[in-house]
Amino acid sequence: MLEIKNLSASIGDKEILRGVDLTVPDGEIHAIMGPNGAGKSTLSYVLSGREGYEVTGGSATYNGENILALTPEARAAAGIFLAFQYPVELPGVGNANFIRTALNAVKRARGEAELDAVAFLKLARAELKNLSMPDDMLKRNVNVGFSGGEKKRNEVLQMALLRPGLAILDETDSGLDIDALKIVSDGVNALRSPKFSALVITHYQRLLDHIVPDRVHVLSAGRIVRSGGPELALELEAHGYVGQEAA
Amino acid sequence: MTALPSRKLEAWRYTDLRSLAAISFAEAAPVAVPELPDLGLPRIVFINGAFDPVRSTPPDFLEKFSRVAEASDLPLALINAEQAQDGMTFSLPEGVDAGAILLVSYASGVAAPVALHPRHRITLGLGAKLTLIEIAMGEGVYWHNPVIDIALHASSALSHYRLQNEGQDAFHLATIRAKIAAGAAYESFSLVIGARLSRAEFHATLLGPKASTHLNAAQLLRGHQHGDFTSVVAHDAPHCGSRQTVKSVLDGPARGVFQGRIEVARAAQKTDGYQMNQALLLSPDAEMDIKPELEIFADDVKCSHGATIGALDPEQIFYLRSRGIPEDQARAMLIRAFLTEALEPVTDAAAREMFEAAIEAWWVGQ
Ligand SMILES: Nc1ncnc2c1ncn2[C@@H]1O[C@H](COP(=O)(O)OP(=O)(O)OP(=O)(O)O)[C@@H](O)[C@H]1O
Ligand SMILES: [Mg+2]
Numbered sequence: 001m002l003e004i005k006n007l008s009a010s011i012g013d014k015e016i017l018r019g020v021d022l023t024v025p026d027g028e029i030h031a032i033m034g035p036n037g038a039g040k041s042t043l044s045y046v047l048s049g050r051e052g053y054e055v056t057g058g059s060a061t062y063n064g065e066n067i068l069a070l071t072p073e074a075r076a077a078a079g080i081f082l083a084f085q086y087p088v089e090l091p092g093v094g095n096a097n098f099i100r101t102a103l104n105a106v107k108r109a110r111g112e113a114e115l116d117a118v119a120f121l122k123l124a125r126a127e128l129k130n131l132s133m134p135d136d137m138l139k140r141n142v143n144v145g146f147s148g149g150e151k152k153r154n155e156v157l158q159m160a161l162l163r164p165g166l167a168i169l170d171e172t173d174s175g176l177d178i179d180a181l182k183i184v185s186d187g188v189n190a191l192r193s194p195k196f197s198a199l200v201i202t203h204y205q206r207l208l209d210h211i212v213p214d215r216v217h218v219l220s221a222g223r224i225v226r227s228g229g230p231e232l233a234l235e236l237e238a239h240g241y242v243g244q245e246a247a
Numbered sequence: 248m249t250a251l252p253s254r255k256l257e258a259w260r261y262t263d264l265r266s267l268a269a270i271s272f273a274e275a276a277p278v279a280v281p282e283l284p285d286l287g288l289p290r291i292v293f294i295n296g297a298f299d300p301v302r303s304t305p306p307d308f309l310e311k312f313s314r315v316a317e318a319s320d321l322p323l324a325l326i327n328a329e330q331a332q333d334g335m336t337f338s339l340p341e342g343v344d345a346g347a348i349l350l351v352s353y354a355s356g357v358a359a360p361v362a363l364h365p366r367h368r369i370t371l372g373l374g375a376k377l378t379l380i381e382i383a384m385g386e387g388v389y390w391h392n393p394v395i396d397i398a399l400h401a402s403s404a405l406s407h408y409r410l411q412n413e414g415q416d417a418f419h420l421a422t423i424r425a426k427i428a429a430g431a432a433y434e435s436f437s438l439v440i441g442a443r444l445s446r447a448e449f450h451a452t453l454l455g456p457k458a459s460t461h462l463n464a465a466q467l468l469r470g471h472q473h474g475d476f477t478s479v480v481a482h483d484a485p486h487c488g489s490r491q492t493v494k495s496v497l498d499g500p501a502r503g504v505f506q507g508r509i510e511v512a513r514a515a516q517k518t519d520g521y522q523m524n525q526a527l528l529l530s531p532d533a534e535m536d537i538k539p540e541l542e543i544f545a546d547d548v549k550c551s552h553g554a555t556i557g558a559l560d561p562e563q564i565f566y567l568r569s570r571g572i573p574e575d576q577a578r579a580m581l582i583r584a585f586l587t588e589a590l591e592p593v594t595d596a597a598a599r600e601m602f603e604a605a606i607e608a609w610w611v612g613q
Contacts (some may be wrong), residue, residue, distance in 0.1 A: 050565050051561065071573075072568035090566070091587075102567075102570035105570075106570075125552075164572070241427065
């Protein structure tokens with residue numbers, strides 16, 4: 001279970017998160033919507049341990065453990081996965097090598113047996129097939145020259161292989177064509193289990209037709225200003241964020 | 248002896264040899280030699296600059312060393328010519344593909360500082376082919392000052408891979424000269440990880456149409472190491488290509504130098520020249536000096552050069568760490584990735600494996 005209590009964080013002297021309260025029980029998928037610049041990506045970065053943010057108050061625990069004290073790699077080993085809004089290009093690093101290194105690092109940290117190159121390729125090819133991605137995605141350098149949609153799919157491929165307990169998807173639907181949206185959603189739904197939870201950040205109700213959330217939250221100016229069931233997304237789609245801040 | 252060059256010479260502005268000049272060298276005495284690498288190849292071994300018949304399994308084309316006069320005014324080549332006692336010498340006859348051979352130089356200045364000035368001469372006949380893998384290593388204070396003269400006749404091909412892994416108190420100053428005839432190819436890659444102070448100076452002359460060269464290198468330096476990669480590529484004929492990709496990774500107060508000159512003669516139309524120099528500084532105390540020079544007298548040429556100096560990208564490190572990869576390993580992956588382009592021409596499997604292992608060991612050794 002992810003429990004965020006009164007979390008505040010700033011960049012330099014700019015306060016971005018201003019007392020976020022949010023609980024995502026195991027087995028649930030929650031959506032976060034909200035205007036540009038509200039702090040959605042900031043929240044996902046703070047939860048995954050990116051440098052440059054100062055947590056000025058509150059707490060965040062996952063399965064009872066204070067994640068804010070952990071290195072990014074320890075959070076990954078604990079099961080947290082962030083699908084980046086803007087996936088990073090790694091020239092000179094092969095995608096297969098990258099994902100296998102990540103998978104084995106996580107396995108090592110969890111005391112599990114590592115995969116050799118052959119076993120990994122078999123596993124990766126099966127996932128590629130599920131995600132309708134061509135095999136040569138593995139041979140290319142990480143995200144280099146990938147189209148916007150391919151980058152997002154590559155994030156989902158990593159997620160599918162790393163099998164996180166908590167996935168944070170930051171606008172993974174942006175830039176996806178209609179078929180890809182369906183494929184990516186199926187990829188997320190395939191992970192659904194009583195032990196899996198997800199925070200899905202999106203601007204579009206469309207995604208939530210495919211990944212039906214248990215709860216929808218509105219983040220505005222660094223706070224959760226409203227929460228509701230899936231119908232809240234429909235309402236936002238119809239009326240926009242005007243007036244949400246006051247609510 | 249000819250004097251060591253001083254920093255007043257333009258070509259030596261960034262590399263100061265006073266620490267070398269301060270050392271007095273003794274005659275080389277017999278030394279204890281550790282197990283030397285053989286990579287499963289025919290091996291030619293030099294111990295303190297002298298050919299070692301016991302440890303060598305030389306190919307049958309190896310010839311006896313003979314002295315030659317030095318034609319240039321390069322100070323280190325002149326010193327080498329005055330002092331040279333030995334060296335690897337051979338000519339491959341026309342059409343012969345001699346596969347790969349290994350040249351190992353081991354030096355020991357443990358008992359007293361020693362200086363070695365081997366003079367190697369390689370000639371490849373028309374259409375001949377060779378892969379030469381060179382490893383320089385040793386212990387204690389010593390000065391290794393090799394000159395390697397290479398003559399490539401038309402359509403011949405030499406792949407030259409150098410691992411400069413000298414002892415940490417060593418000085419390594421190498422002069423490598425390649426004369427490349429029409430259609431011939433000189434491909435080289437050097438990995439510089441050893442020596443307290445080193446310089447590898449390449450002079451590649453493209454003499455006939457469609458001659459080509461790759462002069463690639465990677466320098467991995469830390470502590471008070473100084474590594475200088477200097478190249479002069481002379482395009483004397485039309486339709487020739489030269490490519491240089493030189494990467495430096497500098498940690499601590501290490502210092503790297505790159506000087507690269509491309510000279511395109513009036514006759515060398517349709518020259519395709521490329522030079523890329525990049526440095527990755529892992530510490531705020533590291534320093535890189537870069538001096539690219541283009542001298543172009545022909546009018547129909549394509550010459551490009553670029554230089555970048557930067558640090559590891561924190562975004563990339565975070566991306567890797569967010570996937571569970573520990574910070575150290577993430578940094579190692581990015582450094583390895585940075586070197587990729589320079590290693591591209593290393594197609595020989597034994598050489599590639601040797602370089603990968605040396606890069607890995609460099610990383611682990613810190
Ligand atoms: N490094 C930074 N320095 C200064 N301000 C920053 C920095 N990073 C983010 N911000 C600011 O923090 C605020 C929140 O940004 P964030 O990226 O979290 O928004 P978001 O909700 O994800 O928006 P979007 O929907 O556009 O993705 C914005 O006003 C942004 O300009
Ligand atoms: Mg965002």
